[in-house]
Amino acid sequence: MISVQLFFYFGIILAIVGSLATAWGPGVKDPIVRTFNTEIASIGVCLVLLSYNHVLALLTLVATTVVITLILFRAIIRLEEMGADV
Amino acid sequence: MDFVTLGGNLLGTIPLGDIVLYITPLSLFLFIVLLVFTLLIAISKTETQVEATLMKLSNTNVKVGKKEFKQRRFLSVICGIASAGAMITGDLFNFTLFMALIGILNIGIVSAVKQTTVLNSAYQYGLIAMMCSLPLFGGASIILASTGTLSLAVLSQMPATPMVVFGAVLMLLGILGESGVAPFFASKAEMFRTPGSPFIVIIHLSSLFIIVRAVEILLLVLW
Amino acid sequence: MKIGKIWNKLADPKTVPRLFAFCLGIILILGLFVPMALNPDQLYTRPAPQVQIDDGLPIAPYDRGGVVLKEPGIIKAQFPENSKELGMITGYMSPLAEWVSSISPYFGTSIYSSPGGLIDEVLYYTRGFDTILESSILMMAFIIASWLAINYTMDRRDIEKDLKKAANDSANVAREIKINDEKARAKQLRRDN
Amino acid sequence: MADILINVFIAFLAGSLLLGLHRKIMARVQKRPGPPIIQHLLHSLKFFFKETAFPKTVSMPFYIGIVFILAAIWVVGVIVGPVAHGSLLILFGVYAVYKIVEHNSGSSSGSPYGKASCVRAVLSAATELPLFAAIVLVYLKTGSMNIGDIISYQATNGPLIFSIPLAAIMFFLLLLSKSPYSPFGITKDKALVSGFETEHFGFLRGFIMFSESISWYVMLWVFLTIFFGPLSAVGYLIGMIVLTFITGFINSTTPILNPNHSVMTQITMGAVCFIGTVVMILI
Amino acid sequence: MLDYLIYLLTFVIGSILGLLYSYKLHGEPYVADSSLDIKTCIMSIVGWILGFNSGNMILGGIGFLLAGFVMGERPGYGRKETAIGLTIAIIIYLALHLIK
Amino acid sequence: MVFIPSYVPAEFLSMYLPAIYGALIIGFIGSMAIALNRRDIHILILTDLIGLAMIIIVSAVGTDLAEALILPGLVVELAETLAISEILLSREMHKIEANPRANLTKSTSLFPQPFALDMEIMTTAPNFIALVLIAYGIFLTGFTGGAVAGGGIVLYALSKKARGLPVLILDGIAGVSGIAWCLWIIGFALFFVAPNLWILSLFLAACGLLLKVASKVGLIGLLMREDIDKE
């Protein structure tokens, strides 16, 4: 038997820590770093879904996280390349 | 609270599984008006915007290009249909989904234009629309957690607990943001400075009707 | 006349998302003081976490009872009278899914999300209209994005034109330099002679 | 059917006369003689006999269709209000469509004045909220959205103006913003020529004026009905004339507000009145 | 509701007739004659009294036609007459209703 | 015999409160960060957090219904992010295009420039992983399958060497997804018209959705390979 509660609370904490890091963590002035930090929060949410046994939602979340990251990186890169100040 | 006190007598229902659409004089009126407008949009041409040119005597004609026209017409017709659907839906989550769809379509209708100010307000509005997913879906699911149902017919018979009120407040905030009423009006109003009058009218129409409908739904849920 | 200034600030599109976010944050934090509890009387209930996988069921977290194609599973829908075949879809497995379920007890998720899963029951059968909407949202967003990408942000025809022009320019410059060089050389030669 | 027709005509005639009166009052306040009261009606009739021209830049079916929608919408307003005593929410919807028409008749013409008016119409749509708040308060007090029920509630419990005066003020703000030359009437600011009507000539303008007369009548009727209880015909007459007087006085003495100030003034007053009424109901 | 429509219509028609009549009578660009006109004064009194107190569709219609005729005269004319007629009519109306 | 409780089990009841409080806190952090931030791209990244909070709130209900509500909500989040980021890009491009001489410097360019990246993984691994992902996605079908297969297609498109936007392929993808849309509407309608054909309608619905989502997600890969690719 594994402790579902342990993973659940850890997931919540990870999500909160991740979102704190995304919001005010070190070096988040760089959009790349900020996007990285959202990954932590999303892994936390994955753990929450796992402990709720929402496994299909978990699969979808994992897949979409990758794609969202891809989209955000693309936007960041293009904006830097254009020299736009946003 | 019953449907009857708000929108008049129940004229009929359309059961689609757990989602039951219902028709009252109010929703029928809104539905028909939206369909009429959608039809008009589908057959309309766009106008030419005439503007004075700086430092010259001539005018500038701002027109909608053919490609842009097709794209925007398609999106506005879908937006009209979606708002018409939102008028008769009888399910809380279904309604929030319609709102999300209308939000993304509103952005889409103005996204094809060239004016940077319009694009800027479309972007800002898009940010609000994305943030609105939390109050809308979250509010609906808090109501679900508290009452155990999403159907308006069942919800209208239940008393309101503080939790339901909180969910309804969240939903109200989402609706206010998504339909761009004061004090959040600026991001949406600035989108209307682009040519293409038949298309932008549906943006305005859908948001106003969504407010009317949201009033009904919130009253149903709360009382 | 301070209130006038505040009102003018509200008319700037850039402040609006931030204002909205601020209002949202305030309401969310007020939510901490609202008494909240989950109503146990819910639709489409599921067993407690890890119960089914500990029991070693082959289609673990999504087994809702019933015999394939014979007996409906246990599903609690809002309006059962609107869905005649309720529970039958959970009792159905595609041949591929049956084969996978005979191999290992640890592939329940995959099996039940393939055609005939519980999620299909909820997504397509009882709440199919939601699915239509959600996938419409997806489709519209992609239409918008791909239209913009094809027609504007990724339009490579202009850049090709630019590149050609630049190439021509540089060729012209090179030619001019060459001509100038030859002229100079000719002059030099003449002077030398 | 005959009932509807009669009511529509009454609404048109009475509305035009009231608007003419409004114009006369404003003129008198400003020490001008002003046109005869009948003038507004004559204007609207006149336009039906004028030649109609369509600008080259318009967006075609919409430009014409919108005025018919406007007329149809207010006819529906008459049906729901004075004829059938239907749901207040439908009247709210009618008002919403009126906003749309205001917006779109401005934008479909291609004129920059119409365009500016259209953007302002979107801004002022934000002021739907006070109307909505007033309706909700009436609903909270009487427990019904049906005008007939509200009338019978007032017949037993006395007019609502005494129990929820702040809601009446909110509704009055709406009336004020819809009256001509109002301080909140940003869509018809004279800096924009005629606002959204700038490019509508001939019978199109005739239809617009026809529906505006009806709308003025219907809104006054709704205000009197939901806040002053069951009234006789004389009561309605006096009430409408008094309201026209008050709005005329206010409009002739106040300047027009800047668009976003206009919006936020109405919203702020709406919010204050809403909270005030809720407090009054709870205490 | 039909009677109200008829009152309104006759009032409007009366106003139009009054406007045409008074423009034919006074073509000046300014108000030339501000004295009380006995003819129109009687018309106004009779019209308003009939309009308010008859309770009959036809008589009321005629009354509003007369009242509108006076009230609808060009600006500057028929004001005093209307005021007198209206006052007398209201007094009679109140008297009738208070006595009852 | 499988036991399905008719009420929500006690575990979920006890987990509701922490989950929802956690979600509220995450939402609060995200929204406050947005309220304090001024830069557009950062706000876009931060809205991601708010989406995560939404997922937790919905999932906390702990029923199959909740799961069904999360699934597409996720895909919606993704789609909105894509559309809005594209609008941001086009806005900035319009701004720069209005006055290229002042806005474009030597090191910047309006269109993506190729860059040199020579990695072993880019040539060998993607084909295999993409194949596995696509096969798995097809097996899953539905939203999830679409997302998984789409991930595979993204990877495949990314690792291809060719540059240049394949407009023809994009049009083809749009066609496929249109057909999928029709399939799926037919399937949905069949459920209510003829319930006895539910197996057929189920397959139509599920496969239509798979094709739709996968083709749409795959499109991102095609867009990406413009930006992030080697010479």
Next chain:
Amino acid sequence: MEFVVSIIAIALMIIGALGIILLKKPLDKVIMFSILDAGFLLSVVLFRYLDVALFVALSGPLSTLVFIMAIVKIKEIRAKKVESGEIHD
């Protein structure tokens, strides 16, 4: 046994999370992300959903690939900018 493994998984995730937050260089962050992902994979395996674990294992390299490419590209862009004297590192 399972308790120990879950402790290991959680420890991996904590290390990964802290590493992502605290480390400065983006490439280090990618490595730390892999650790985080590994911890998550372990916990999925603990929950005995092998198919999900398979997918998580497959998506790991995918995201790493995306990260690396984005980082390399953005580095190049920034280096170019420094070279042309627009920004100072």
